[in-house]
Amino acid sequence: MYVEETRHFLETQRVLPNQKVLEVSSLSTSVSGIQDVLSRDIMKVAFFGRTSNGKSTVINAVLRNKILPSGLGHTTNCFLQVEGTDSSEAYLVSEENPNKRQPVESVASLANALTSGVERMGDAALVRIHWPKSMCSLLRDDVVLVDSPGIDVSANIDDWIDKHCLDADVFILVSNAESTLMRTEKAFFHKVSEKLSRPNIFVLNNRWDAIASEPENEDLVRKQHLDRNIAFLCDELQGGTVSREDAFNRVFFVSAKEVLQYRMSTMGPTESIPSFAEGFEQRLREFEEFERKFEECLSKTAVRTKFNEHTRSGRKIILQVKNILNNAYVLSDELMSEKQSTRRDLHARLLFTQQQMHAITNEIKDHLKSLVQQVEVKVCSALGEEIKRLSILVNDYGKSFNPDPVVLASYKKELHTHIEKGLGLNLRARLSDALSGCVENAQKDMCDRVLKVIGESQKYARTPFPFDFKPRNNFEIFYRLNCETLCSDFQEDLEFRFSLGLISLIKRFSHLRPFRRDPIPRPLPPPTGLSPVAPDGSLVTSTLTDNESLLLMMIERSAIIAPHTHNLGALALGGFMVKTIGWRVIAAIVGLYALLYAYERMTWNNWAKEKAFKKQYVIHATRKLKLIVDLTSSNCSHQVQQELTSTFARMCSYVDGLVKDMNSEISKLDQDIDELSESASSALELRNRSDALIAALDAFKEKYLGSTSPPNRSP
Numbered sequence: 001m002y003v004e005e006t007r008h009f010l011e012t013q014r015v016l017p018n019q020k021v022l023e024v025s026s027l028s029t030s031v032s033g034i035q036d037v038l039s040r041d042i043m044k045v046a047f048f049g050r051t052s053n054g055k056s057t058v059i060n061a062v063l064r065n066k067i068l069p070s071g072l073g074h075t076t077n078c079f080l081q082v083e084g085t086d087s088s089e090a091y092l093v094s095e096e097n098p099n100k101r102q103p104v105e106s107v108a109s110l111a112n113a114l115t116s117g118v119e120r121m122g123d124a125a126l127v128r129i130h131w132p133k134s135m136c137s138l139l140r141d142d143v144v145l146v147d148s149p150g151i152d153v154s155a156n157i158d159d160w161i162d163k164h165c166l167d168a169d170v171f172i173l174v175s176n177a178e179s180t181l182m183r184t185e186k187a188f189f190h191k192v193s194e195k196l197s198r199p200n201i202f203v204l205n206n207r208w209d210a211i212a213s214e215p216e217n218e219d220l221v222r223k224q225h226l227d228r229n230i231a232f233l234c235d236e237l238q239g240g241t242v243s244r245e246d247a248f249n250r251v252f253f254v255s256a257k258e259v260l261q262y263r264m265s266t267m268g269p270t271e272s273i274p275s276f277a278e279g280f281e282q283r284l285r286e287f288e289e290f291e292r293k294f295e296e297c298l299s300k301t302a303v304r305t306k307f308n309e310h311t312r313s314g315r316k317i318i319l320q321v322k323n324i325l326n327n328a329y330v331l332s333d334e335l336m337s338e339k340q341s342t343r344r345d346l347h348a349r350l351l352f353t354q355q356q357m358h359a360i361t362n363e364i365k366d367h368l369k370s371l372v373q374q375v376e377v378k379v380c381s382a383l384g385e386e387i388k389r390l391s392i393l394v395n396d397y398g399k400s401f402n403p404d405p406v407v408l409a410s411y412k413k414e415l416h417t418h419i420e421k422g423l424g425l426n427l428r429a430r431l432s433d434a435l436s437g438c439v440e441n442a443q444k445d446m447c448d449r450v451l452k453v454i455g456e457s458q459k460y461a462r463t464p465f466p467f468d469f470k471p472r473n474n475f476e477i478f479y480r481l482n483c484e485t486l487c488s489d490f491q492e493d494l495e496f497r498f499s500l501g502l503i504s505l506i507k508r509f510s511h512l513r514p515f516r517r518d519p520i521p522r523p524l525p526p527p528t529g530l531s532p533v534a535p536d537g538s539l540v541t542s543t544l545t546d547n548e549s550l551l552l553m554m555i556e557r558s559a560i561i562a563p564h565t566h567n568l569g570a571l572a573l574g575g576f577m578v579k580t581i582g583w584r585v586i587a588a589i590v591g592l593y594a595l596l597y598a599y600e601r602m603t604w605n606n607w608a609k610e611k612a613f614k615k616q617y618v619i620h621a622t623r624k625l626k627l628i629v630d631l632t633s634s635n636c637s638h639q640v641q642q643e644l645t646s647t648f649a650r651m652c653s654y655v656d657g658l659v660k661d662m663n664s665e666i667s668k669l670d671q672d673i674d675e676l677s678e679s680a681s682s683a684l685e686l687r688n689r690s691d692a693l694i695a696a697l698d699a700f701k702e703k704y705l706g707s708t709s710p711p712n713r714s715p
Contacts, residue, residue, distance in 0.1 A: 079164055177253060202252070249293050416484040442644050
């Protein structure tokens with residue numbers, strides 16, 4: 001349960017790599033194997049060796065009956081497990097048909113490698129032979145004997161070990177006394193010792209009866225085999241299986257064939273003991289000694305070793321799990337500290353960003369307000385200067401002039417367009433560089449300040465800024481004057497007007513004097529020779545003669561009543577001038593006047609009309625344009641303000657998104673910190689439970705296995 005809880009914890013945590021999960025999963029498999037072994041009520045003995053070493057013959061000798069197939073060459077083809085049954089009849093079941101009982105005699109066809117029938121089993125298959133317990137004392141004690149194929153005829157050694165050896169309590173290596181211990185046999189048990197800590201191994205040097213033909217070399221050969229077998233058990237196998245003193249009780253020199261023949265002959269109705277080679281009694285006693293030591297190992301050493309080794313294995317597993325959990329706790333705590341530090345830094349950066357953006361926003365608002373005012377002043381000044389130069393722009397309009405009303409309407413429309421286009425071009429020439437530079441500098445200043453604020457915080461943004469804070473280089477102000485609508489009420493006057501005509505003079509004179517809506521009648525001039533009196537009572541000396549004063553008075557009065565009394569005024573004025581100046585002077589003046597009139601009348605052509613038209617248009621357009629100077633400058637400043645405000649709004653939008661992403665990152669860090677805190681707590685709790693489990697295993701070992709200090713402690 002402890003290992004499974006650890007595995008489940010490691011699968012849900014995000015600290016340790018998956019390799020640790022797989023490591024704990026393998027430990028879980030090891031625990032399952034220990035549970036399977038400890039849950040068995042039987043003792044399993046496995047016989048291994050090379051082909052034709054007599055493994056099956058040894059088992060038959062122990063069972064005192066020829067049950068398993070044996071003979072020359074490779075005989076046993078699969079694993080044969082002999083176990084006891086309370087029934088009086090023997091039977092066997094195969095791995096393929098576990099519910100089908102078959103006669104024991106069929107083992108010759110199922111497990112004999114000499115059989116070529118389709119019923120022959122594979123080398124890793126298992127045939128279970130149930131032999132009556134009444135016929136063998138070992139079987140009565142719930143011991144099972146497992147025979148195996150030769151370890152030198154199959155490449156499935158690892159599969160054999162995993163399937164049939166991991167739960168074995170005792171291994172019996174049957175070697176051939178006629179040859180030394182082979183590398184194949186050593187390699188097999190090296191693999192066994194890698195997967196099972198300190199397995200119980202007996203070595204039977206079978207066919208020792210062959211030494212009878214060389215009695216003079218018996219001691220030397222025996223010593224050679226004994227030394228090699230003890231070195232293999234004590235030194236070569238991983239960790240050593242037994243001590244050197246106990247190893248002498250694990251190596252025997254026997255002849256299983258002789259023992260089987262002897263025992264089968266004694267079980268008949270009459271004893272007919274066959275003749276055996278010299279030294280049979282010694283070999284028989286050694287086989288019986290092997291059986292006694294073997295049974296003693298099963299009853300005492302094997303049981304104790306079984307629990308002792310699995311206790312050590314369990315302790316090692318717990319220490320491995322504890323080490324993994326300790327790493328998980330340390331890493332969780334370190335990651336939690338790092339994320340807490342990151343969260344503090346991120347939160348401080350978030351507050352700094354918000355505060356700085358608030359301050360920058362207020363400063364930029366004030367800066368924009370000042371900038372907009374400067375733009376408005378510049379546009380107002382530039383437009384005023386262009387209005388003063390309007391006559392030049394109008395005179396540059398070179399389309400042919402025609403006073404015809406239909407043609408003139410088109411002429412005026414195109415003139416409106418020309419004026420608006422020309423004023424726009426002139427204003428752009430005057431202001432574009434200055435205003436664009438002003439806008440770009442303001443945008444760059446905003447970008448620099450915002451970038452300085454957000455700095456490294458951009459790495460928390462989920463999406464990059466769309467325009468990288470680059471200002472627009474194509475910004476342009478549009479000067480919307482709308483001259484066509486503005487000057488739509490322009491009405492030209494192309495009638496001939498003599499420049500020295502009375503009405504023209506009156507109009508010219510009226511332009512020089514302030515216009516009075518209700519003129520006050522002037523008093524009549526004082527009598528001749530008297531000087532007028534000033535408001536302060538002083539005398540005003542007049543520089544005009546009496547005739548001149550009278551003429552001016554008459555002109556003024558005629559100007560007042562000119563529209564109604566034109567003819568009368570002209571007669572009166574003429575009579576007065578004749579009387580005052582004389583006919584000749586008047587005739588000369590009239591002649592000159594007539595010549596001037598004739599000249600002007602003759603020169604009143606399209607060119608003069610165009611000149612008069614443009615002059616009138618300039619006067620009218622100037623007056624109209626002056627009315628929209630403030631409106632136009634305000635419109636231009638509004639465009640600048642809108643451009644800069646839009647740029648800053650996009651920056652603020654990005655910063656708002658960045659702040660949102662930073663808040664999301666803080667929330668994620670909070671979640672990670674909570675998960676790591678929970679992971680660290682769980683790892684610490686599981687790690688601390690290992691001490692209680694180790695203490696329980698140590699108490700079990702001390703109470704039942706008689707050892708207070710478990711050997712081979714894992715670090």
